[in-house]
Amino acid sequence: xxxxxxxxxxxxxxxxxxxxxxxxxxxxxxxxxxxxxxxxxxxxxxxxxxxxxxxxxxxxxxxxxxxxxxxxxxxxxxxxxxxxxxxxxxxxxxxxxxxxxxxxxxxxxxxxxxxxxxxxxxxxxxxxxxxxxxxxxxxxxxxxxxxxxxxxxxxxxxxxxxxxxxxxxxxxxxxxxxxxxxxxxxxxxxxxxxxxxxxxxxxxxxxxxxxxxxxxxxxxxxxxxxxxxxxxxxxxxxxxxxxxxxxxxxxxxxxxxxxxxxxx
Amino acid sequence: xxxxxxxxxxxxxxxxxxxxxxxxxxxxxxxxxxxxxxxxxxxxxxxxxxxxxxxxxxxxxxxxxxxxxxxxxxxxxxxxxxxxxxxxxxxxxxxxxxxxxxxxxxxxxxxxxxxxxxxxxxxxxxxxxxxxxxxxxxxxxxxxxxxxxxxxxxxxxxxxxxxxxxxxxxxxxxxxxxxxxxxxxxxxxxxxxxxxxxxxxxxxxxxxxxxxxxxxxxxxxxxxxxxxxxxxxxxxxxxxxxxxxxxxxxxxxxxxxxxxxxxxxxxxxxxxxxxxxxxxxxxxxxxxxxxxxxxxxx
Numbered sequence: 001x002x003x004x005x006x007x008x009x010x011x012x013x014x015x016x017x018x019x020x021x022x023x024x025x026x027x028x029x030x031x032x033x034x035x036x037x038x039x040x041x042x043x044x045x046x047x048x049x050x051x052x053x054x055x056x057x058x059x060x061x062x063x064x065x066x067x068x069x070x071x072x073x074x075x076x077x078x079x080x081x082x083x084x085x086x087x088x089x090x091x092x093x094x095x096x097x098x099x100x101x102x103x104x105x106x107x108x109x110x111x112x113x114x115x116x117x118x119x120x121x122x123x124x125x126x127x128x129x130x131x132x133x134x135x136x137x138x139x140x141x142x143x144x145x146x147x148x149x150x151x152x153x154x155x156x157x158x159x160x161x162x163x164x165x166x167x168x169x170x171x172x173x174x175x176x177x178x179x180x181x182x183x184x185x186x187x188x189x190x191x192x193x194x195x196x197x198x199x200x201x202x203x204x205x206x207x208x209x210x211x212x213x214x215x216x217x218x219x220x221x222x223x224x225x226x227x228x229x230x231x232x233x234x235x236x237x238x239x240x241x242x243x244x245x246x247x248x249x250x251x252x253x254x255x256x257x258x259x260x261x262x263x264x
Numbered sequence: 265x266x267x268x269x270x271x272x273x274x275x276x277x278x279x280x281x282x283x284x285x286x287x288x289x290x291x292x293x294x295x296x297x298x299x300x301x302x303x304x305x306x307x308x309x310x311x312x313x314x315x316x317x318x319x320x321x322x323x324x325x326x327x328x329x330x331x332x333x334x335x336x337x338x339x340x341x342x343x344x345x346x347x348x349x350x351x352x353x354x355x356x357x358x359x360x361x362x363x364x365x366x367x368x369x370x371x372x373x374x375x376x377x378x379x380x381x382x383x384x385x386x387x388x389x390x391x392x393x394x395x396x397x398x399x400x401x402x403x404x405x406x407x408x409x410x411x412x413x414x415x416x417x418x419x420x421x422x423x424x425x426x427x428x429x430x431x432x433x434x435x436x437x438x439x440x441x442x443x444x445x446x447x448x449x450x451x452x453x454x455x456x457x458x459x460x461x462x463x464x465x466x467x468x469x470x471x472x473x474x475x476x477x478x479x480x481x482x483x484x485x486x487x488x489x490x491x492x493x494x495x496x497x498x499x500x501x502x503x504x505x506x507x508x509x510x511x512x513x514x515x516x517x518x519x520x521x522x523x524x525x526x527x528x529x530x531x532x533x534x535x536x537x538x539x540x541x542x543x544x545x546x547x548x549x550x551x552x553x554x555x556x557x558x559x560x561x562x
Contacts, residue, residue: 087459
């Protein structure tokens with residue numbers, strides 16, 4: 001069976017003047033529909049570059065991305081991104097930020113009233129409908145990220161790309177938002193590709209964890225299946241042997257076999 | 265000061281319980297009265313110091329120019345000489361013998377036309393230069409040279425081209441105020457965060473939508489800085505240009521007054537020019553504040 005999303009021998013080299021750096025090499029990954037896949041690695045290993053390539057924001061030097069057997073190399077709403085720093089447009093209200101994508105994606109297929117309903121529906125999904133007329137500067141960091149998620153979900157993407165979505169949040173807000181994302185994944189069954197550097201987050205949320213080796217020329221070092229049933233509960237998992245084993249495997253990979261050289 | 269006003273309130277309200285029904289209603293009144301007092305105080309803090317300085321300067325001016333040999337009139341004489349002009353700024357005896365209102369109105373009309381053209385062209389060119397690396401490489405050096413040319417140096421050339429004072433004056437305004445608008449817009453466009461560009465790319469905004477929905481709002485603070493510098497420059501340029509082209513206009517009014525040795529009229533005109541320039545600057549600044557409300561608060 002053909003995979004839903006296929007990363008096919010992706011390589012990326014950056015050239016600055018005479019200096020060429022190979023960031024990614026031979027990255028191959030098959031993702032099935034409805035899968036939640038996390039990519040974890042030390043900072044600078046090129047995982048964000050990989051996500052940008054999937055999003056189409058950066059072109060791969062070699063290889064390519066196949067979505068439903070068709071090559072994608074330019075950005076589009078079928079691969080909506082939740083950016084690390086929310087990236088809401090500050091001059092638009094919460095509602096308008098979500099509406100921007102909705103109006104564009106469903107310009108022909110939905111009427112004005114339907115687009116409004118769909119925008120509100122997605123704001124409701126992330127429990128942000130109450131703040132629809134606020135500007136991003138008037139809401140907290142966690143709320144901004146919720147709106148970012150709503151904006152991405154509202155485009156009805158085939159693949160949802162999360163670029164360290166909880167990285168800029170405090171621990172409590174992060175846990176709360178992780179639960180929300182888990183609930184959304186359970187409810188909507190999206191295909192999700194998430195970049196993270198948080199081991200607990202990766203194990204808690206994903207079906208599979210892709211571990212990247214250190215750059216330059218980062219590759220996929222290991223892929224770990226997380227055989228835990230959904231829905232997951234973070235409190236129960238804390239003592240679950242499977243959870244602990246998975247966590248242990250990722251930690252070993254990151255801190256024993258592929259230590260971050262500069263941090264050592 | 266405000267703290268004090270709040271502190272005294274409970275003390276004043278204290279007697280109330282002894283005659284509760286009668287005493288309670290006045291309390292809100294007192295509160296609104298103290299709020300009025302606070303606002304008055306706030307206004308006074310801003311108005312009184314410059315007022316004192318102005319009075320002081322007027323006194324010094326009066327004392328130095330009072331003597332018989334003085335070349336400039338003291339403020340008292342300026343006032344008595346120009347009473348007619350001050351009292352009736354709207355008279356119109358035909359030709360250029362009009363009240364000051366009509367002169368300023370004529371100048372403002374030229375500025376409005378030249379400046380509006382400069383704003384539209386400046387923002388368009390600035391967007392081009394900010395967006396395209398090749399447009400910047402090609403145009404930026406030329407802009408940097410052209411913008412140093414003093415406004416009046418353009419006047420003879422534009423007179424030669426247009427063969428008429430009116431469009432020449434407007435062209436001078438245009439060419440004077442366009443450079444800061446172009447340059448600031450270009451900087452604003454270049455400084456649009458990559459995040460916003462990424463969002464636009466994912467949503468697949470077309471270039472026109474990107475311009476209206478992302479570029480303009482994001483660069484608005486920069487654009488308004490340019491617009492504000494531009495309006496100041498165009499007001500500077502119009503006075504000088506009008507002195508040379510003649511006709512109705514505050515610039516030529518000043519020149520005409522000088523030729524007829526009405527020094528008091530020059531001084532009055534300068535006061536008006538200053539005030540109008542100040543109002544124009546505030547107008548653009550206020551407009552900018554209104555438009556960029558959301559952006560600056562990010």
